[in-house]
Structure formats: C-alpha cells, structure tokens
Amino acid sequence: MILRIFTLIISLNCLIAPVNNAEAIIFEPIPEITYPDNNPWSKAKEDLGRKLFFDPILSGDNSVSCSSCHLPEKSWTDGLPQSVGIRKQVLTRNSPSILNAGFQKTLFLDGRAKSLEEQALMPIQDKSEMDQSLGELMEELESHPDYRAMFESAFSSLKITPERLAMAIATFERTLVTGNTAYDLYWRGDKNAMSSAAIRGMRLFSGKAKCSICHSGPFFTDHQFHNIGLTGSENEGDEGRKKVTKEAFHDGSFKTPGLRGIVSTAPYMHDGSLSTLKEVIEFYDLGGVARKGKSPFISPIGMSGNEKNDLLEFLKALDENGEAYPLLTQEK
Numbered sequence: 667m668i669l670r671i672f673t674l675i676i677s678l679n680c681l682i683a684p685v686n687n688a689e690a691i692i693f694e695p696i697p698e699i700t701y702p703d704n705n706p707w708s709k710a711k712e713d714l715g716r717k718l719f720f721d722p723i724l725s726g727d728n729s730v731s732c733s734s735c736h737l738p739e740k741s742w743t744d745g746l747p748q749s750v751g752i753r754k755q756v757l758t759r760n761s762p763s764i765l766n767a768g769f770q771k772t773l774f775l776d777g778r779a780k781s782l783e784e785q786a787l788m789p790i791q792d793k794s795e796m797d798q799s800l801g802e803l804m805e806e807l808e809s810h811p812d813y814r815a816m817f818e819s820a821f822s823s824l825k826i827t828p829e830r831l832a833m834a835i836a837t838f839e840r841t842l843v844t845g846n847t848a849y850d851l852y853w854r855g856d857k858n859a860m861s862s863a864a865i866r867g868m869r870l871f872s873g874k875a876k877c878s879i880c881h882s883g884p885f886f887t888d889h890q891f892h893n894i895g896l897t898g899s900e901n902e903g904d905e906g907r908k909k910v911t912k913e914a915f916h917d918g919s920f921k922t923p924g925l926r927g928i929v930s931t932a933p934y935m936h937d938g939s940l941s942t943l944k945e946v947i948e949f950y951d952l953g954g955v956a957r958k959g960k961s962p963f964i965s966p967i968g969m970s971g972n973e974k975n976d977l978l979e980f981l982k983a984l985d986e987n988g989e990a991y992p993l994l995t996q997e998k
C-alpha cells in the first residue's frame with residue numbers, strides 16, 4: 667500500500683513536471699507469476715494446456731484453434747484489424763496479445779471475464795469464434811488417442827470436464843511471460859541496450875506525452891478502462907466497458923492494453939482502426955476526437971517530428987520481436 671501511494675505520488679509528479687532524467691522514472695520489474703491455490707502449476711497441466719491451445723479440435727468443425735487468432739510469432743495476436751472466426755465470420759474486435767495475461771486483473775477488452783479459467787470456455791462456445799458445445803467437445807476428447815492419458819496425468823483422474831480443460835489452458839497461458847526486452851535489459855544495468863532516441867522516448871512517455879498516466883507499472887497498464895476518443899469508432903459502435911457495468915460513463919471505454927510486444931501486435935486498438943505505431947503516435951499527438959465520456963488525460967500533446975520518432979523508438983524497446991516464446995517461460 668505504501669508503495670502504491672509512493673508510485674502514485676511519483677506518477678503525479680511526472681504529470682506536473684516533465685521528467686528530466688531517466689533515473690527519475692520508476693522501473694518496476696515483472697513480478698513472479700503466481701498460480702491460484704485451486705489451480706497450481708504442474709508440467710503435465712501446462713503440456714496439456716499447450717496442446718489444447720493449438721488444437722482445432724476445440725471448435726465445432728475442427729477448423730479453428732485458439733492459436734488461429736493468437737499466433738506466437740505475432741506476440742499472440744493475429745495481424746488482422748478484426749479477428750476471423752469459424753466459417754469465416756468477422757468478429758467486431760481486434761485480437762489482444764495474451765502475453766502476460768496471467769497478470770491481468772480482468773480479461774477481454776471490456777473486462778467481462780474475471781479469470782483465465784472463466785475466459786477459456788467463452789470463445790469455445792461463442793457462435794462466431796469456435797461454435798462448439800462443451801458436451802460434444804468432452805466426447806471428442808474422451809475418444810482421442812492422447813487426451814485421456816494427458817488429462818489423467820494432469821488431474822490424477824480419468825474424468826475429462828470443461829473445468830479441467832479450462833484449468834489446463836489457463837495454466838499454459840500463465841507461462842507466457844515477457845521480461846527480456848531492451849527496456850528491461852537497460853534497467854538491469856546494460857545502459858547500451860536502449861538507443862539514446864529510445865531513452866529520450868522513455869522520458870517523453872512519462873513526461874510531456876502523458877502515456878504513463880494509463881500505461882503504467884511493469885506491464886504498461888493501469889488495468890482500468892478509458893475512452894480515448896478514437897476517430898474510427900463512434901461510441902455507439904461498441905460500448906466497451908458499458909456493456910458490462912451498464913454505467914453511462916463507461917460508454918466507449920476499453921481496458922488499457924499492456925504495451926509489451928507492441929511492435930508485433932499491429933494493427934492497433936479494439937477495432938484495429940490504426941495500422942501502425944506511427945499512426946498511434948499521430949493519434950495521441952492530436953488528442954483524439956471529442957466523445958462523450960472521453961478521458962480528460964487525452965488532449966493534444968504537440969510533439970515535434972523528432973519527439974514522435976523518439977517515442978516510437980521507446981515503444982520498439984518494449985518488444986522482443988517475436989522471440990518471446992518459448993524463451994520466456996519463467997522458472998517455477
């Protein structure tokens with residue numbers, strides 16, 4: 667708690683006075699991942715979860731896997747503005763990275779799922795994503811040559827249930843942790859890991875450009891929901907968080923996405939309306955368009971061309987260029 671207050675004071679400080687040297691910026695290393703008491707890690711469970719994640723058996727016509735929309739080499743996104751599900755149905759939202767998903771406080775861009783276990787069963791049953799009934803899926807898994815044995819070694823029981831399937835997938839997802847970017851190396855002492863442009867960009871990020879008000883902490887997210895005044899999407903297009911809370915002030919607000927792996931997750935925003943990081947920076951520089959409920963922290967910044975370039979270099983220093991997997995599984 668004391669640390670929280672301290673961090674808050676520091677970030678407010680950054681808000682008022684632009685940061686003059688990198689040392690005034692707080693670096694928070696990625697914490698150790700924790701596994702819930704009712705779903706502890708085991709190698710057998712992680713292996714089962716990995717196999718399930720990449721297996722199209724999870725969808726109604728065995729054509730779509732979780733990895734169809736969350737590809738490891740694209741920082742676990744799919745490169746499309748809006749994802750495409752079973753029978754080529756186009757969804758309404760952009761696929762988020764699931765790197766560091768084990769640290770998220772809520773899941774989905776509107777935060778409607780509370781845990782990875784709860785989240786995992788939702789795309790499977792969704793008519794546009796995988797359109798599979800859980801009953802049928804259990805039968806398919808029971809008659810599969812590998813899964814019976816894998817479930818048994820993961821759960822010491824022959825019973826295959828949707829809950830166990832979700833627990834295995836969630837366990838696998840919790841192993842997808844990043845933390846070896848140029849930015850991390852820089853703060854661990856390798857002062858050459860980041861270019862001087864990226865270091866200037868880091869100061870801008872926490873100072874003049876105000877990014878760290880929302881993109882804060884080790885994952886560059888405050889875990890909150892904001893309406894940033896996107897040009898492409900009038901609020902009535904997708905009400906975002908309001909769908910969950912029914913609060914008018916949440917209209918058009920979405921979860922602050924983490925920024926690790928950000929180079930490889932293009933296109934950007936919940937609707938994929940911005941194609942490149944350059945476009946994202948231009949967007950923030952202009953301060954978005956007027957929207958009901960728009961965050962007061964989004965307003966014109968007035969960056970020079972060089973400053974925009976510095977900010978871009980900093981964002982690049984947060985990406986491991988698709989190398990994140992499988993190098994980054996933390997020690998258990």
Ligand code: HEC
Nearest residue numbers: 731732735749750751759760761762773774775776789795
């Ligand atoms: C057809 C494409 C598609 C498939 C298949 C799919 N996802 Fe997703 N996934 C998405 C999209 C799009 C979102 C964001 C949706 C939203 O916020 O409403 C998402 C969100 C998520 C999130 C939340 C991430 C966050 O930061 O909040 C997780 C975790 C996730 N998916 C895991 C999975 C798992 C596990 C499977 C397989 C059981 C799966 N996905 C199958 C497209 C897909």
Ligand code: HEC
Nearest residue numbers: 875876877880892920921922923934935936946950961963
């Ligand atoms: C008021 C809080 C807030 C501030 C300030 C803010 N962001 Fe964001 N950022 C968000 C939210 C919320 C989203 C998701 C919006 C959406 O999808 O509709 C987002 C999305 C992004 C994305 C796209 C991520 C993705 O995976 O699609 C990038 C990149 C980004 N912000 C970078 C920045 C930079 C750089 C700055 C500073 C110039 C900044 N943000 C300032 C809240 C904020």
